[in-house]
Amino acid sequence: MKQTVQDFFKRFPDDETCLVHLFENSYGQGHTCSKCQKPAKWYRIKAERAYSCQWCGHHLHPTVGTPFAKSRTSLQLWFFAIFLFTKSRNGVSAKELERQLGVTYKTAWRMGHEIRKHMANVDGDDPLGGSGKTVEVDEAFIGGRKPGAYGSIGKTVVLGMVEKGGDVMTEVVPNRRTKTMLTPIADNVLKGTEIHTDEFSAYDMLKDIGMDYTHKTVNHSKKEYVSREGVTTNTIEGFFMHLKRTIKGTHIWVSPQHLSKYTGEAEFMYNRRHRPESHLTDLLTVFPNQTSTA
Numbered sequence: 657m658k659q660t661v662q663d664f665f666k667r668f669p670d671d672e673t674c675l676v677h678l679f680e681n682s683y684g685q686g687h688t689c690s691k692c693q694k695p696a697k698w699y700r701i702k703a704e705r706a707y708s709c710q711w712c713g714h715h716l717h718p719t720v721g722t723p724f725a726k727s728r729t730s731l732q733l734w735f736f737a738i739f740l741f742t743k744s745r746n747g748v749s750a751k752e753l754e755r756q757l758g759v760t761y762k763t764a765w766r767m768g769h770e771i772r773k774h775m776a777n778v779d780g781d782d783p784l785g786g787s788g789k790t791v792e793v794d795e796a797f798i799g800g801r802k803p804g805a806y807g808s809i810g811k812t813v814v815l816g817m818v819e820k821g822g823d824v825m826t827e828v829v830p831n832r833r834t835k836t837m838l839t840p841i842a843d844n845v846l847k848g849t850e851i852h853t854d855e856f857s858a859y860d861m862l863k864d865i866g867m868d869y870t871h872k873t874v875n876h877s878k879k880e881y882v883s884r885e886g887v888t889t890n891t892i893e894g895f896f897m898h899l900k901r902t903i904k905g906t907h908i909w910v911s912p913q914h915l916s917k918y919t920g921e922a923e924f925m926y927n928r929r930h931r932p933e934s935h936l937t938d939l940l941t942v943f944p945n946q947t948s949t950a
């Protein structure tokens with residue numbers, strides 16, 4: 657799939673093309689009907705976003721299991737909104753979507769959140785590290801500053817883990833207590849990994865939680881950013897810096913209960929940083945919630 661606005665509208669000139677794309681992508685002619693169990697020719701039902709089985713008349717809705725399923729907004733606008741997300745380095749605000757799509761602010765806000773959830777979903781949660789691999793771990797206070805609040809008030813703790821040369825993963829956590837911090841690490845970083853952190857005390861227990869981790873630290877209080885041994889958390893800090901800039905610059909403030917959608921979006925973009933051409937393709941062809949029985 658090519659990438660300019662012109663290419664986009666050539667590929668998806670109207671709603672019908674978008675629906676056909678969803679149908680062909682996940683089902684296609686000859687798809688076995690979930691009701692009569694026969695390979696079928698599927699007829700387009702013009703009045704709905706649906707197809708009908710040649711044998712038993714069963715309806716197939718290609719939007720089921722996609723972010724567009726319950727929306728009355730046109731598929732082409734949805735696809736274009738996704739296109740805008742893949743084109744933007746710093747995210748897309750609801751205001752921006754409202755302006756570009758000509759929908760209400762409320763619709764724009766909801767679309768943005770659905771697209772972020774979809775990005776997180778497509779990104780998935782493959783574990784990091786393993787024997788011979790290094791993972792940097794750090795935490796950050798994120799969420800921008802609510803007007804009138806100071807310091808970390810109104811912000812949320814996000815734990816970040818990034819494999820050297822590999823993927824990033826984040827988890828929104830309620831506080832910085834040792835158990836709260838170590839549980840998501842044990843859940844997402846494989847046994848035998850070498851883990852690099854700063855000297856924050858919650859990480860001291862990393863070697864004692866039965867995961868055969870090697871734990872090395874970099875001493876930030878001594879202004880050390882790469883230790884003589886090569887221990888550093890610069891990569892994960894860079895990821896957090898970009899995330900903070902995005903939230904502050906594009907969204908101003910993000911409430912704690914929605915923060916994981918923004919981190920999911922950031923993970924999707926970071927983990928595909930070397931293949932930008934795959935952003936749009938993946939988001940329009942991978943639908944993890946879709947079942948073949950739709």
Ligand SMILES: [Zn+2]
Pocket residue numbers: 689690691692693694696709710711712713714
């Ligand atoms: Zn059938």
